[in-house]
Amino acid sequence: MAQYAELIQPGRVHSAVFTSEDIYEAELENIFYRYWMFVAHESEIPQPGDYCTKWIGQKQVIVSRAADGEIGVFFNRCRHRGAAVCMEEYGNASFFRCPYHGWTYNSSGDLVGVPYPSRYGDDFDKSSLGLAKVARVGSVAGFIFASMAEEGPTLAEHLGKAAGYLEDFVKASPLSTVSLSAGTSKSTFWGNWKFVGMDGYHTNFTHKTVLDLRQRKQGASYSRGAGNSDKSSNESWDLGNGHCRLDLTGKDKVAVGSASNTSIAANIPDTDDGREYMRLMTETYGDEAPEVIRRSRDVHIHVWPNLQLIGSQVRVIRSLAAGRTEVMSYPAMLDGVPDSINTERIRSFEWFSGVASFGTPDDTEVFERNQIGLQSDYIPWLVLGRGLTVAPQEDGSLVGNVTDEVPQRAQMQAWLRAMGPESAVDVAVRTEGEAK
Ligand code: FES
Ligand SMILES: [Fe+2]
Structure with a gap:
């Protein structure tokens, strides 16, 4: 027997956290049937x-x-x-x-x-x-x-700093509402639900196909993988209570134009509909409209335990067994905008996030390989030590380099609190190299 606290240590995690059916059953009781x-x-x-x-x-x-x-x-x-x-x-x-x-x-x-x-x-x-x-x-x-x-805890207490990002997400609509009305992309994979996290380290490797395609499209101007390296100014955040996010803006806040500015940039098409969208947004948010759009685009958050909002995508995670997970994804449609703005959101969802896209299937493939690898638990520890020395900010948030494992540790800490650090679980914890 072990205590949960022995499985989640600073900078390393025991693989039983992802493979044990006993732990899965305990997660149902302690997380899914208790938390928001x-x-x-x-x-x-x-x-x-x-x-x-x-x-x-x-x-x-x-x-x-x-x-x-x-x-x-x-x-x-x-x-x-x-x-x-x-x-x-x-x-x-x-x-x-x-x-x-x-x-x-x-x-x-x-x-x-x-x-x-x-x-x-x-x-x-x-x-x-x-x-x-x-x-x-x-x-x-x-x-x-x-x-x-x-x-x-109340919902507001549970969400804490994450709530503002939910609000940001829907403000891409001039009515401040979105609709999950464009259908659902459903998938299951043979891996643990906790693999579906916020990981800024994997992008340049797992998503090689995406990088290849972008490079082919953008040619010499494409700075391949720069945003996802240890040199990037992109960040990984621990918002507390297991909620975490990536900030992929590189701090170079992209100008998105305004109703009075005809040179509309950054993915808002310079079309009648694009200009109409900016007009509607300005009507609602005034001079703040470009900033509101930027913030909504930048939402890249995991609301622990089971919701993610990424750009225009809503993703919901459900655990079916220790090694089996269902993911439901929805492109969120903006209420009160010209149709073509939403069509573009669907196209971009199909490109990266759908079950037959260039992005998500590679994540899923890696999650399944992860589950296979974790079964070979002669040395059972996963190393989660990137950026371990990041110091808390004034409001308690931890902010690391985008490739740091700040989000993974944030989730593991929330998980440990929920499971009870001193609760016992049927896992043999041993030192490296020792036979089971
Ligand atoms: S009416 Fe008998 S089970 Fe529902
Ligand atoms: Fe990914």
Whole structure:
């Protein structure tokens, strides 16, 4: 037996953290069923009666917008004998009728109908048999989070400094809202969920294909891989509570133009739609519009444990087993902009982030190789010591070079706190070279 604290040491982590099924089971209880988990975006259920089914760990939930507009998160389990009452991914309905014996619930989760009720006794109380609710639900910038813990840190406390980046992300829209309405890119891979992190060290190697393509396109002007080296001014951040981000702006804040400036730069097309977009943004944000756009573009954050926002992409991570993970990705559409602006966001998503893109499949391939490698645990330690000496900033954030393992350590520390440093786990910890 070992304590979790023995598995997460300064600068190194034991491979059992990624391979042990016992640890996976403990993660479900200590993280997925306790922390604030991202479940859905409000735009997935815009109208009263809209619902979607999602997962928190192994538990399926229904995220439902009731007739009064209130959002509830319910376990997808009939209170009679437990059948899932809803099997659709998305829909609109006044009622959920269980397929087994016909018990019926409204979109607020109340039990409103039971067939042949005369065979129940007088004490049968429908009002106590509504769909079980996930204890706490909250949302920020349309992102809905749920926590199964009755008590604990509030959503605002949990998100801390990460909340501002959720707000930044949606402000790419002049209405400050986005919609996950363009479809979902779904994938699973044979590897641990914690590999889906924020890693500024891998880019020049894992994403060689992307670099090759960019070089071919941009020719001699392309500074290959410069932003992802130890010489780069790009940064990796630990925001606290496991949240972390990469700052890939190199501090050279790119001018994005303004409504009065016809030389619109940095990916806003110099077209009628591009100019219209800038006009709409200026209408909403005034002189701040270029800065608002820059900040939204620069969002590259992991909201621990299961949500990432990267540029225009929303990515959700679900652990299926120690060595099996599901990833759902969505290109976030901006509300209130010309269509071609969103079309461009979809194209860029398809290019790097989709399941058949040039970027993400290489990440997935590496995650699977990682899982294979970690099974060979004669020497079980992973080295996570890049930038170990980075000192905290005034607000407590740690900021390192982009290739530092600041984000990985941030997540491992949050993980350790959640699991309980002194809790015991069935892992043999030994020194290098010693047989198991
Ligand atoms: S299990 Fe749902 S009505 Fe019986
Ligand atoms: Fe990657």
